[in-house]
Amino acid sequence: MSAPTEQSIVAGGTEASPSGGARFAPRARTRAERRRRVRPTVLLSWIVIAVAVAWAIAPGVFAPADPVAGNAADALQAPGAAHWFGTDATGRDMYSRVVHGAIHSLSGALIAVSVGLVVGTVLGVVAGAVDGVVSEAIMRLVDVLLAIPQLLLMLSIIIILGFGTAQAAVAVGITSIAAFARLARSEVVRVRRSDYVEAAYASGGRRVAVLVRHVLPNSLTAVVALAALQFGTAILLISTLGFLGYGAPPPTPEWGLMIAEGRNYVATSWWLTTLPGLVVVAVVISANRISSALNDRDRR
Amino acid sequence: MRYVLGRVAQAALVLLIAFTAAFVLLQAMPGDAIMIKFQNPELGLSPEQIARIRESYGADVPLVAQYGHTLLGFLGGDFGYSVVSGTPVSRLIADALPNTLVLALSGFVLAVVVAVALAVTATLSRFAWLGTALRALPSLFVSVPVFWLGIMLVQLFSFQLGLVSVINPGPIEGLILPVLTLAVPISAPLAQILLRSFDEIGAQPFVAVVRARGAGAGWVLGRNVLRNALLPTLTMAGLLFGELIGGAVVTETVFGRAGIGRITEQAVSQQDTPVLQAVVLLSALVFVVINLVVDLLYPVLDPRLRSTVRGRKAVSA
């Protein structure tokens, strides 16, 4: 897809940077400085995500109007007191559609991240924990995942699995396996080579035990940060699939689908694509912000 | 030298597996292009007639034989014909590739320029607020759906302001908006990696020493930091550029440009297997070559690595 996202930073930047120096460089900024610079935006990000999750859990509380049935007489009304986000061509309340759409978009992103996280991390940890042929084989497979165009991979998977929100999410998830696998592997390798793990081995710890007790916990923060990042990316990719006609079937009030459907009205009814678009941007930015905050904390 | 040969062999292996994986993936799809095209009720063909067409396309032989045949054909440079349009695949790719290359290269160059400008300004700025604002920009850049960005740019710059034309534009004019659309999301990760490198390297003791001797901040960045930040950026670039080649579909669709992305999308929906195999091979080749080059360049760019090259295993293909 043409939105190569930050996943690649983590995937490429750490894994393939043989110097490894960047990550361990001492930092000049004091903790106090860092806290002052970071905190308010991170807090705001958490609030945005919390609101989105609340919408997903109890949409009726926030928007009582029916998101699917519309009143044709109210079609294409600009945002106002009656309809905060305006109405669409069939008179459906856009605010209500956005609120009720949260569950579809968030659960889609969640499925996508879970697929990538679980499969990718398992592959990566195994590849990092063992050396030799197995590790090489896994990493070459991961390369193959990266070598096939992301779009082609996603569309093929959707065609095989069938159309639908969950299927699209799985397809997006599969394309993110490579990023998780590369990161997990490099993290495991890094921790394995650190002094205290070497010490644990030296003091007679068994391989698996050391891996579980020392390596994994110390590798996970970066993976969780990637998951947060990937959460935002997944929302974008699912919306792009909607644009190409492979996403959630209408009239599902999925955010990506709403942006895609509203684009035909850009010139006349700006709110149809702009407001759901802003909601998506807010959620994705928040996910990114949380992701980089996690990364920073990891590095302190 | 042995290291180089090993890396090349690995790259070839990745190519072969990608080709095979794509074959399996495409065969797993329900139906096939011949069915989609000729089983159309409009044509009113009987099952016997369709069976005969299937035979003439060589689609009635066992999958293993088809795989061998396709692989041999590709090795010999014969990519076959598109089932949907009948056009030779080599012709389709040859026509579309220059468009995509120009778009991807320009988009990439612009992204690098934007990323460097943004990172340098944010790092050197005397105003804290400017630095903070610029640091927030990359997050915004990657949070906007690309198709939406493209449509907004078209609406604003072409339809409202009338600055550029999207229908039959001149060769340069036609690139402006698509390149911008493509560059925005790519510049973000590049900028973030640069910013991170600047911060980290700028904090190292030797920089403080150099600065204490009276060197300007710009000089420090230019001499030391930029060179050190080059490596991760290059790696990143390899990954991104690979994605660009096959991934410009959204931009191409919005702006009605011919290109590999459009071909891919249409071929997937029609299950035009010969075209898809060629696209996979092409994109895998680009991916493998760029990564190989990046890997081989590392020791050249970073003297510290020369001694450790042979011991490296952690490098990606």
Add this chain to the structure above:
Amino acid sequence: MSRITRPLGATAAVIAASLVLMGCSSAEPSGEGAAAGEPVVGGTLQYLEHQAHTSLYPPAGGFYPNGGILNNITDRLVYQNPETLEFEPWLAESWESNDDATEYTFHLRDDVTFSDGTPLDAQVVADNFDLYGLGDQDRALTVSEAINNYDSSEVVDDSTVVFRFSAPSPGFLQATSTINSGIVAESTLELDLEGYGPGNSDAVVGTGPFTVGDEEIGASLTLDAREDYAWAPESWDNQGRPYVDAVQITVTPEDSVRVGALLAGQADVIRYVEAQDEPQLAVDGFSIYAPQTNGVNNSLSLRFRNPLLEDIRVRQALLAGIDRQEVVDTIYTDNYPLATSVLSSTALGYLDESDALGFDPERAEELLDEAGWTVGSDGIREKDGERLTLVVNEAAPQPRSFEALTLISQQLAKVGVDLQILKADAGSYAEAILDADQVQLYHSMVGRADLDVIKSQYYSSNRNTLLNWDSSDDSIGDAKLEELLEAVSTEADPDKRVEASQAVQRYLIEQAYVIPLFEEPQVYGASDAVHGLGFESVARPSFAQTWVQR
């Protein structure tokens, strides 16, 4: 032998007035008075297509992007006037047929040349129809859907050619006027399917007012005017070369960009304006053209051989349970008239069946009760433990198919029928629509301005949309329907042929085999600077008489 140019009956006259509907009242071309005078020669017309073309093999002209090009680069033996639907001379000066319509003789003009310089003669015309009538399996070139019972050709002299048929083929004259029968040069006839493909379009050589110029596969194609074009049909205002120098066809899949480019003055004509975009063009300086396709209406075919639809009462209940008027009002615009028969009211042989097509949900419920389908706990009817769940395909080529079907599914839910919409990839779709167990209601339409059109849609060896013919055991479910359809395509007497078509229309509604929805147009948008934009009888654009007043 009798001349075949006979009056076609009262229907044709009605059509004339209603053919080109102007979309919106505010779209009346305002500058028309001043500008409509002298045609302007020169300039390039910017035409935006919705999809890329796939082949220029004339029998593949049914796909709109293909047909839009073919209609301008090839001429036909006979011209069907899109307003009267009557036939006029074109490449053939005159023609005759025998009484049982098994033999047609055409007398050709002697001054026509192909754009490669070769002359048009009886031999090349004979070769054209030998290919279109018989196909060529080895080259994967299929038979033209428009031609029935073709047997052979005979070249009598340089300008006379005879075609013979194994059975009466009264639709053949109209078939020679369709895009699927565009006449191409000998060099083109030798091409295989690959040769007609994109990237090789300039190898397709015709006698038409335009030739294919530059082509960028999947993105654009230029039609260049032929300076020496001098054999236009008599009813054209422009008897010479096209007014414009060239037509630049640009593929612009994105709806908002097509509409926006037209409004911003970057394009002159755009194809495929979706119903929801029409209001944007309802402003000064722009017009909507909605030529009708004059064939079988946009409709649902009920696969009556499926156990769920075997009972006529169930089918009648579906017909009565769908509020077609609401569908048209909610999803479409005034350019999409409510269907009143299986055929469009502008089609030849149309029979008004609106009395039998009323919306009556109570009657629908009664019928379903009688048929033994009782309402279950969730409101969906059941019988012997089986739910009344039906599947309809989303027809991607038809405008707003998914939205219309969604509304229909909501309407049917109120009478206890669960209607699922099949939205699938092309492979699964191609398989599913041919299987009555997977798709019970088939959404489609077909445009062709001949009585044969109804046979094309429903006959076993044509589109077979009702799946009356089961390919698995080669059986026919309703032999009477087959007979009625055969009569349409073999009855030589024109009046009896119209009666035969009307018998089919009556029977299809009586048996509730078909639920017609609306009369499908092709909707184009154009700037008012464009004049003389024409459409052939199934709404493909014709640029020979078009000029642009900049």
